[in-house]
Amino acid sequence: MQGRRDRPAASFFHRLPLVAAVLSIQNLVKVYPSGTRAIDDVTLDIQHGEFVVLIGLSGSGKSSLLRCINRLVEPTSGRVIFEGADITRARGGELRRIRRRIGMIFQQFNLVRRTSVLSNTLAGRLGYRSALRTIIGRPSREDVAAAFENLGRVGIADKAFARADALSGGQQQRVGIARALMQHPELMLADEPVASLDPATSHSVMKYLEEINKKDGITVICSLHFLSLARRYGTRVIALKAGKIAFDGQPDDIDERRFKEIYGEDAVEVEIGPGRSTESMSAAEAAALALAQDSTTAAAKLGLPDR
Amino acid sequence: MAEYFSARGLPVPRELERNPLTDWRRLSVIAAAILVFYIGLRITNPDFSRANPEYAANVIGQLLHWDLRILTPQNEFETFWDTAEGLMVATIFLGIVATGFSILVALPLSFLGARNIMSGHPVTAAIYIFVRFFFTVIRSIDVLIVVIIFGVLIGIGTAAGVVGLAFHNVGVLGKLYSEAIEGIDAGPLEAITATGANRFQVIWTAVLPQIVNPYISFTIYRLDANVRLAPILGYVGGGGIGVLLFQSIQLLQYGAAGLIIFMIVVTVAAMDFASAQIRKRLV
Numbered sequence: 210m211q212g213r214r215d216r217p218a219a220s221f222f223h224r225l226p227l228v229a230a231v232l233s234i235q236n237l238v239k240v241y242p243s244g245t246r247a248i249d250d251v252t253l254d255i256q257h258g259e260f261v262v263l264i265g266l267s268g269s270g271k272s273s274l275l276r277c278i279n280r281l282v283e284p285t286s287g288r289v290i291f292e293g294a295d296i297t298r299a300r301g302g303e304l305r306r307i308r309r310r311i312g313m314i315f316q317q318f319n320l321v322r323r324t325s326v327l328s329n330t331l332a333g334r335l336g337y338r339s340a341l342r343t344i345i346g347r348p349s350r351e352d353v354a355a356a357f358e359n360l361g362r363v364g365i366a367d368k369a370f371a372r373a374d375a376l377s378g379g380q381q382q383r384v385g386i387a388r389a390l391m392q393h394p395e396l397m398l399a400d401e402p403v404a405s406l407d408p409a410t411s412h413s414v415m416k417y418l419e420e421i422n423k424k425d426g427i428t429v430i431c432s433l434h435f436l437s438l439a440r441r442y443g444t445r446v447i448a449l450k451a452g453k454i455a456f457d458g459q460p461d462d463i464d465e466r467r468f469k470e471i472y473g474e475d476a477v478e479v480e481i482g483p484g485r486s487t488e489s490m491s492a493a494e495a496a497a498l499a500l501a502q503d504s505t506t507a508a509a510k511l512g513l514p515d516r
Numbered sequence: 517m518a519e520y521f522s523a524r525g526l527p528v529p530r531e532l533e534r535n536p537l538t539d540w541r542r543l544s545v546i547a548a549a550i551l552v553f554y555i556g557l558r559i560t561n562p563d564f565s566r567a568n569p570e571y572a573a574n575v576i577g578q579l580l581h582w583d584l585r586i587l588t589p590q591n592e593f594e595t596f597w598d599t600a601e602g603l604m605v606a607t608i609f610l611g612i613v614a615t616g617f618s619i620l621v622a623l624p625l626s627f628l629g630a631r632n633i634m635s636g637h638p639v640t641a642a643i644y645i646f647v648r649f650f651f652t653v654i655r656s657i658d659v660l661i662v663v664i665i666f667g668v669l670i671g672i673g674t675a676a677g678v679v680g681l682a683f684h685n686v687g688v689l690g691k692l693y694s695e696a697i698e699g700i701d702a703g704p705l706e707a708i709t710a711t712g713a714n715r716f717q718v719i720w721t722a723v724l725p726q727i728v729n730p731y732i733s734f735t736i737y738r739l740d741a742n743v744r745l746a747p748i749l750g751y752v753g754g755g756g757i758g759v760l761l762f763q764s765i766q767l768l769q770y771g772a773a774g775l776i777i778f779m780i781v782v783t784v785a786a787m788d789f790a791s792a793q794i795r796k797r798l799v
């Protein structure tokens with residue numbers, strides 16, 4: 210199952226142990242019907258166990274790249290190889306068998322709001338079930354046990370029978386993580402998983418991602434708006450700019466000059482030291498967010514109270 | 517307002533430039549509407565000369581002088597189902613059965629007529645366009661015309677009423693159902709697709725929970741509308757109490773007609789109340 214290609218020299222750059230890439234993206238291009246070139250010839254390898262943080266301005270192509278990996282978005286050209294299997298060529302059942310090994314969590318959590326937390330979590334097993342069993346069968350004992358275990362891991366087993374829309378944002382995102390864990394994923398994609406959450410909750414969600422990365426050895430690719438979070442959690446940072454890779458390296462290597470390259474000359478780094486009240490913090494974060502969403506040139510760096 | 521802009525050397529927005537009294541576009545629209553109304557009046561040329569207030573008052577009197585014989589079987593061949601109240605009950609069920617048939621067809625078709633379910637593949641996209649076109653075509657034929665056609669095709673009577681009403685409602689419900697599917701939150705669909713679920717599982721898990729409420733609400737709305745429509749269908753060959761109303765007016769039995777009209781009014785009002793109550797409970 211391991212990829213047998215020669216890896217480009219770029220992967221040495223990350224000073225990681227020489228193992229076969231879990232994910233290899235080759236000359237990926239995504240052009241939307243509107244003509245937008247969202248991904249413009251991206252080539253990169255991601256190794257087992259990495260925690261890759263994707264950064265870049267709004268519209269730089271982060272979501273498009275993540276969605277091309279599991280083909281929620283159909284790539285225009287190029288290849289995505291996951292554990293030696295060419296996702297871009299996979300059809301029907303083959304594609305679904307690859308997808309079930311790749312978990313995904315979303316900015317808007319994307320839970321089925323009207324159903325219970327437990328059903329939402331069990332949905333993570335759908336890729337392992339036949340359509341018929343989905344309709345007439347009851348979930349198996351093992352699946353229910355696994356659902357409770359995963360909900361327990363993210364600290365919300367007591368909410369199993371609550372309706373998903375009765376939960377707070379942070380809790381919903383944790384259900385999202387539990388649902389993805391049900392897939393026994395080897396790779397976890399996270400598209401701005403904390404962008405709708407307050408700073409404190411953001412850290413709690415990021416810590417669960419960090420834990421599944423470190424303890425379970427699940428490779429994580431996570432897009433983030435805040436450089437401080439990228440520095441805190443990422444083992445590698447990839448910056449996109451207009452669909453191209455603008456930076457690929459260690460989080461600490463993003464200095465002033467690189468920062469301006471990624472976010473533009475007028476970019477402002479917002480720094481909030483520890484010890485501030487939550488209130489002033491969220492106001493500052495709101496301002497930073499507003500800047501970041503201004504899309505032309507802005508970025509924010511949030512130094513949050515320590516871990 | 518316009519001075520605000522001109523004083524600052526800004527271009528005056530066009531909305532502010534127009535004077536409503538001299539705006540020729542607005543005036544010409546009003547003139548055209550008046551002209552159409554005038555021409556229509558000349559063409560239809562309503563003739564009120566035969567209207568006779570005394571005669572009308574007399575008929576109203578007869579309509580209010582209810583003929584209660586229609587409420588009981590009049591000979592040994594008649595049963596409850598030949599009485600006015602029996603026919604009223606049968607007519608209500610005609611509306612219910614027609615709604616039921618239309619649900620059976622519209623429900624599965626609505627998925628084929630939802631853009632967000634069918635996009636992404638040329639074949640499914642073509643089916644989507646065809647299904648929505650089909651809904652639009654059958655919806656655009658008025659229900660009375662549909663019942664007349666079915667009366668000709670399969671014979672005048674309840675069958676034509678049920679089938680005609682159901683046929684028309686496939687178009688109405690199909691469109692409403694499809695739009696309910698198109699209005700759902702796409703996020704859960706994306707998330708469930710990402711778990712490796714197939715299209716069918718995605719619909720079952722992420723679409724159905726989101727459409728249950730709108731489907732129930734649209735169905736009650738159509739059930740209500742169909743039960744109101746059913747009494748009229750007898751006039752165009754669709755069976756039910758409308759036939760009795762038609763006959764009694766043809767035979768100048770205004771006492772019977774008045775009672776039937778009263779029964780229809782009461783039924784419609786009760787239906788109105790009931791459906792409002794049910795929908796209130798559901799939402």
Ligand SMILES: Nc1ncnc2c1ncn2[C@@H]1O[C@H](COP(=O)(O)OP(=O)(O)OP(=O)(O)O)[C@@H](O)[C@H]1O
Pocket residue numbers: 241242243245246247265266267268269270271272273274
């Ligand atoms: N479905 C779509 N149809 C057409 N264009 C799209 C579509 N999705 C994204 N785009 C365009 O592709 C480009 C990249 O968008 P993408 O959502 O990948 O960026 P992003 O980095 O995730 O931005 P954000 O930080 O705002 O989420 C943008 O110019 C966007 O307008």
Ligand SMILES: [Mg+2]
Pocket residue numbers: 271272273400401
């Ligand atoms: Mg995005």
